[in-house]
Amino acid sequence: MIRINITKQLRLAHENTQLSIGTTIPSNTITAIYGPSGAGKTTLLKILAGLVQPEQGAVEVNGRIWLDTARRVCLPPQQRSIGFVFQEYALFPHMTVQQNLQFAAGKNGDKSYIDKLLHLVKMEAFIHAKPSQLSGGQQQRIALIRALVRKPQLLLLDEPLSALDDAMRHELRTELYHIQQQLQITTLLVSHDISEVYTLASNLIHLEHGKVVFQGEPQQLFGAASLSSTLQLTGEVLQVIPDGAIYTVEVLTGKNIIRVTAGEHDIAKLQTGDKVCLFVKAYTIALKKMNG
Amino acid sequence: MIRINITKQLRLAHENTQLSIGTTIPSNTITAIYGPSGAGKTTLLKILAGLVQPEQGAVEVNGRIWLDTARRVCLPPQQRSIGFVFQEYALFPHMTVQQNLQFAAGKNGDKSYIDKLLHLVKMEAFIHAKPSQLSGGQQQRIALIRALVRKPQLLLLDEPLSALDDAMRHELRTELYHIQQQLQITTLLVSHDISEVYTLASNLIHLEHGKVVFQGEPQQLFGAASLSSTLQLTGEVLQVIPDGAIYTVEVLTGKNIIRVTAGEHDIAKLQTGDKVCLFVKAYTIALKKMNG
Amino acid sequence: MSIDWQPFLLTLQLALATTLILFVIGIPLAAFLAFTRFRFKAIPEAIIGLPLVLPPSVLGFYLLLLLSPASVFGHWLDTWFNVRLLFTFWGLVAGSVIYSLPFMVQPVQAGLQSLPLSLRHASYTLGKSRWQTFIHVLLPNIKPSLITGIVLSFAHTIGEFGLVLMIGGNLPGKTQTASIAIYDEVESLNYATAHVYAAILLLFSFAILLLVYSIRKKLQGSITGL
Amino acid sequence: MSIDWQPFLLTLQLALATTLILFVIGIPLAAFLAFTRFRFKAIPEAIIGLPLVLPPSVLGFYLLLLLSPASVFGHWLDTWFNVRLLFTFWGLVAGSVIYSLPFMVQPVQAGLQSLPLSLRHASYTLGKSRWQTFIHVLLPNIKPSLITGIVLSFAHTIGEFGLVLMIGGNLPGKTQTASIAIYDEVESLNYATAHVYAAILLLFSFAILLLVYSIRKKLQGSITGL
Amino acid sequence: QPLHIAVAANAQFVAAKLKDAFTKETGITAKLIISSSGKLTAQIKQGAPFNVFLSADMKYPQELYSKGLTTARPQVYAYGALVLWTLKNIDLNKGLSILLDNNVQKIAVANPKLAPYGEAAIQALTKQHLLPSLQQKIVYGENIAQVNQYVLSGAADVAFTAKSVVLDSAVSGKGKWIEVNQNWHSSIAQGAVVIKQSNAAQMRAANQFYQFLFSKKAKDILEKYGYR
Numbered sequence A, B: 001m002i003r004i005n006i007t008k009q010l011r012l013a014h015e016n017t018q019l020s021i022g023t024t025i026p027s028n029t030i031t032a033i034y035g036p037s038g039a040g041k042t043t044l045l046k047i048l049a050g051l052v053q054p055e056q057g058a059v060e061v062n063g064r065i066w067l068d069t070a071r072r073v074c075l076p077p078q079q080r081s082i083g084f085v086f087q088e089y090a091l092f093p094h095m096t097v098q099q100n101l102q103f104a105a106g107k108n109g110d111k112s113y114i115d116k117l118l119h120l121v122k123m124e125a126f127i128h129a130k131p132s133q134l135s136g137g138q139q140q141r142i143a144l145i146r147a148l149v150r151k152p153q154l155l156l157l158d159e160p161l162s163a164l165d166d167a168m169r170h171e172l173r174t175e176l177y178h179i180q181q182q183l184q185i186t187t188l189l190v191s192h193d194i195s196e197v198y199t200l201a202s203n204l205i206h207l208e209h210g211k212v213v214f215q216g217e218p219q220q221l222f223g224a225a226s227l228s229s230t231l232q233l234t235g236e237v238l239q240v241i242p243d244g245a246i247y248t249v250e251v252l253t254g255k256n257i258i259r260v261t262a263g264e265h266d267i268a269k270l271q272t273g274d275k276v277c278l279f280v281k282a283y284t285i286a287l288k289k290m291n292g
Numbered sequence C, D: 001m002s003i004d005w006q007p008f009l010l011t012l013q014l015a016l017a018t019t020l021i022l023f024v025i026g027i028p029l030a031a032f033l034a035f036t037r038f039r040f041k042a043i044p045e046a047i048i049g050l051p052l053v054l055p056p057s058v059l060g061f062y063l064l065l066l067l068s069p070a071s072v073f074g075h076w077l078d079t080w081f082n083v084r085l086l087f088t089f090w091g092l093v094a095g096s097v098i099y100s101l102p103f104m105v106q107p108v109q110a111g112l113q114s115l116p117l118s119l120r121h122a123s124y125t126l127g128k129s130r131w132q133t134f135i136h137v138l139l140p141n142i143k144p145s146l147i148t149g150i151v152l153s154f155a156h157t158i159g160e161f162g163l164v165l166m167i168g169g170n171l172p173g174k175t176q177t178a179s180i181a182i183y184d185e186v187e188s189l190n191y192a193t194a195h196v197y198a199a200i201l202l203l204f205s206f207a208i209l210l211l212v213y214s215i216r217k218k219l220q221g222s223i224t225g226l
Numbered sequence E: 001q002p003l004h005i006a007v008a009a010n011a012q013f014v015a016a017k018l019k020d021a022f023t024k025e026t027g028i029t030a031k032l033i034i035s036s037s038g039k040l041t042a043q044i045k046q047g048a049p050f051n052v053f054l055s056a057d058m059k060y061p062q063e064l065y066s067k068g069l070t071t072a073r074p075q076v077y078a079y080g081a082l083v084l085w086t087l088k089n090i091d092l093n094k095g096l097s098i099l100l101d102n103n104v105q106k107i108a109v110a111n112p113k114l115a116p117y118g119e120a121a122i123q124a125l126t127k128q129h130l131l132p133s134l135q136q137k138i139v140y141g142e143n144i145a146q147v148n149q150y151v152l153s154g155a156a157d158v159a160f161t162a163k164s165v166v167l168d169s170a171v172s173g174k175g176k177w178i179e180v181n182q183n184w185h186s187s188i189a190q191g192a193v194v195i196k197q198s199n200a201a202q203m204r205a206a207n208q209f210y211q212f213l214f215s216k217k218a219k220d221i222l223e224k225y226g227y228r
């Protein structure tokens, strides 16, 4: 259990706002941190890591005090047993991929574990490359496994999969889930990707303007349409195509494009980019696994 | 029209592979570049910008030769009238947001245009902040408008919206579309986000291992389920919940979670993360605009 | 004891002129060395460091030979430009510039080499020339190195005397700097005067260095006019 | 003319010893100045630059006063540690270290100040102490600045003679460095010998500098053992 | 423009007095440029704007004369005297052999290669067969001035210096000194020359100073400083 109770001045839009967070985070599970750009997500992770000091507050992790401004306690990052994936990766530019990982592992590092992680992210072929020779996504993958190498007790992931393509992202998401399950690492995951949050996290903190506006199960926030007579899908209008008196509206929902026929009234003020809700009266739904 | 015909050695996984691209890109529209991490997307943009030289090849833009290794022609980046959003943003750390934009605009820059762009990305309040004081998403937004400030003829966007939250991303996607329409800038957009590709691009280049594996309309690649008696949705399994003899499968499609009841046979080998296809027999679909 | 302020004034002028000139010629040189793809750039780099390894008065001796009206170069300077550098203030400046060149070039070069490539790339794509990029993007990002170059050049010029004594000729009011004046006093066993002069020079230099370091942030902003 | 190689050997030893010591004490000092939050750090920064502004032989004169057995400090050194620095090789080393300190400290400090904070942060989160971070992450990333510090210190020690002459006593084989030998030849109008000696020193230094710059990449890798 | 008189370091004390006396007598202002004989010689060869050169020995002015830079052959304006000087409690009356005493750890001598007083000191020690046993105690100063600094700072226990130094007001009364027997070393002849310059007025003034140098008045001053 992590108890957080902190306030810190932030330079948010409009005026200087406070990051002021009081919450508890369950151990051994993944907690997602979600919220608009500039909400204070990265700052929160850095405070937990001991890289940024709040003006005031306390952080308690599994009964141990990591920070308590009142009592002038502040554990240095080194003593916090954390793994941190930085939004900007922060790989060491003078070290090769292998050196980055070995440095993280330390002298008694488990060589085979490093190899396993490298295999996981499909980067075995790049162990002798310097970070500057890697693509954005490759750097991010190395940053991810570098944070895992030490098997930390608290994993702080700042959009760890944002630069990856779909296939890689889905794969690593699954791997991350397994690793977390196996090692039971308490994990905080900053993510904009709802499906990522949904699949990985059992707990969600929604930050806005430095404040927690929601905490609970992801399902509660994003809502789940259950199989009922009416299936609700949310999507986004791609195009409104006039077709005589009626219109065909292309709606994107996830990766799917659905063409809906609509009357003049339905499409009033509808334009590309609008969020819409589709109500589908279904009588059967079948499910088939795709290859790939 | 941009004619590209280049080869360049890349250090791809497994062995040194070649980026070898021969293609034409239509003017005045958005062309998406899609492909796995390390495929060569960034490298392609950098070659078009003149920041990286291919071993061999030519680039011709609207009839003008930008690069021709055979004739030893290589226009410097300065003469190419481009706007580039770098994957790592590359803001100037010593300049404030305002100075970054003014520097990009040059002496005769249009002050009101800068203000308009700042308003677009909701960053007016941050004009006096240095990049190091901005969040990841805030930096990315500044990088985006810095590239637009000069109204370039060729816009090279390397995952320009990857660090943004959903709401902001959708909003900027629309704005980007409008700006492109208005100024008729030929745009290359590297993106992993299918809906981004789909909504913005009229042309798609799919790169893999340094080669073009597909070029055409995005629809062709991703496929469109049309309104028919059977609605096809693709999605991802979130969870398989046993429920006596039958199972409830939670499938995520876009932001929607659909619970499907399935028999033992249906769920054989199905596990979290699997991609599935849902066949929905629908008899009506209604459409409603959401507020927000 | 009446204090003669002239040597101090002269020293200040010399240090300022030298630092200014080094700033103007040292920085482009540093940029060239930092960015050139010249295969043998180790050669010019080593050459720039060479004046350092000669004792200042020996270097002064060779400069004396070089600049003498009897030499080819000195003669050419004299007949074509009507410039005589020996035993003049500008001769001292020329000598100090040569001697202190590595103090300006090397830190600045090191600073430039440490900058990420993306800064230059970003500037180029914004249509900025190499020169604009250098002035507005690169230099402002190596301010600590610029300050180092300036401080080392300035302080070193103040303290230099072997070279100055040799090619300047210790002419009061023309080429007798504070360092030579102090040296003279020590040599003539007027320790009390020497102490006072040394203390003045130290205090004066301390004040300048303190000023540079204290207002570093502001100064850094203004060096390149940003 | 028979060439006496001893002064050259001695110079090499002096320059190596001085550079090594400066490396060991200058780098932590640079780190302290780069990272301290001490409000008045401009003061120690200015003080480190001060030895530069005194003419070397005047600085030497004050060191002479300080180290003389007649002084409190010199006496204390003598009685407690049985160390006499005047007119010995290690005295020269001590003097050169003081004089060349800013050449090592300032470039390294500038290099450290230019590093992004994220490097330190990343290393801390990996459980690395400040010291490990410094050695394995920060130093390897300021290699151009380290090279600058080393080259300036080394070259400057080779060329220094005012100070060396003063506290060394020009003892052949003990404190007579190459720069003094050349100076002596110039002073006694033996220009031919001086030319030869100067040429040797230049060639020798040029070779070393060229070596440093040529194998910079490899050297940079090995300085910190990575 | 004042007269520029280039003076070797060891002659600087008396030169200041000579200059003052000269100015008082003729009204011509003069400035002293004090440096080592070697540097001054090199500079004069390259056209330094010096009018008169008072060297520490004959070698340097002779060199200038042979290059045709002087108006005439150098003349000896004074013979220097070598003294042994100490600030310590050392009984100098025992003569040079006191240097063997354990109390004497460092002996400062001007560089014999450059400075005539250094050369003379080494000659004297050789003649007294003291040199081999004293070799380890000797430290060399660049010139007389540096030797004086060694003594005054306590870095050296005794020094061979010029008599003009110990008689100057700057150090007079500090410590003890004895003169070294003139027969043990060759005479320290110090030469002066007038440097050829284009400025006629300065040439005239320079010649005036040169004449003054050999006048009775100058002789008195020189003698007061221990020169012969």
Ligand SMILES: Nc1ncnc2c1ncn2[C@@H]1O[C@H](COP(=O)(O)OP(=O)(O)OP(=O)(O)O)[C@@H](O)[C@H]1O
Pocket (backbone or CB within 6 Å): A132, A133, A134, A135, A136, A137, A138, A163, B010, B011, B012, B013, B036, B037, B038, B039, B040, B041, B042, B043, B044, B087
């Ligand atoms: N400077 C370089 N030196 C050597 N190899 C490089 C360099 N830059 C990129 N590469 C290699 O070229 C390949 C393509 O890189 P590129 O950055 O173009 O990929 P990308 O498609 O943009 O990937 P991502 O989506 O991860 O950003 C990668 O395997 C990378 O390792």
Ligand SMILES: Nc1ncnc2c1ncn2[C@@H]1O[C@H](COP(=O)(O)OP(=O)(O)OP(=O)(O)O)[C@@H](O)[C@H]1O
Pocket (backbone or CB within 6 Å): A010, A011, A012, A013, A035, A036, A037, A038, A039, A040, A041, A042, A043, A044, A087, B132, B133, B134, B135, B136, B137, B138, B163
């Ligand atoms: N060093 C700093 N100095 C001043 N303000 C800062 C600093 N770092 C961040 N901020 C401000 O604090 C706010 C929160 O930043 P933070 O990086 O935590 O946002 P975020 O939620 O991670 O956003 P994003 O999703 O864009 O990364 C922002 O408005 C930012 O401008």
Ligand code: MOO
Pocket (backbone or CB within 6 Å): E008, E009, E010, E011, E035, E036, E037, E038, E055, E056, E057, E110, E114, E115, E116, E117, E142, E143, E144
């Ligand atoms: O004054 Mo001298 O000629 O260096 O001893």
Ligand SMILES: [Mg+2]
Pocket (backbone or CB within 6 Å): A041, A042, A043, A087, A158, B135, B136, B137
């Ligand atoms: Mg962030």
Ligand SMILES: [Mg+2]
Pocket (backbone or CB within 6 Å): A135, A136, A137, B041, B042, B043, B087, B158
């Ligand atoms: Mg990329």
